[in-house]
Amino acid sequence: MLPLTDKSLRASFINASRKEVSDLALPADFDTLDWDRLDFLGWRDPKLARRAYAVVPTLEGDLIGILFRHPGSMPRTRAQCSWCNDASLPNDVVLYNAKRSGKAGKNGNTLGSLICEDFQCSANARRPPKTWYEGFDVEEARQVQIADMQLRAAAFAAQV
Structure with a gap:
């Protein structure tokens, strides 16, 4: 993934209000991220536990920023x-919901997906697979694995 600036990151959000975008807290390690090992940038808001964000590159090279909400009462599960x-993750998976962009989002339509709780997908996809034969x-x-994960994340972002 190409390195992002604060400005380009905030400008990429398609399903968040200007207030939500201005209030978002960048990841604590934003200045030291290893962009070569990331396929998308995802993080949980340290101030608002039920809010998370992801910035996903599309196949065309554009960026789609997504504001997620986590239903806090849902149990974390394998x-x-x-x-x-x-399916053999070293971390928990949670249901994240994203309001759709545009008129559909204003009407309350959302899209949900089971995603690694702290968005460790890039690291998980880079783990060596089992040697089958x-x-x-x-x-x-x-x-x-990496290419498929990038496609699935971009497809979700396109649906938002």
């Missing part, structure tokens, strides 16, 4: 993340 598509190309399979 499940398959919809983005990294991994002799001669299995682990590096090629890992690159496929």
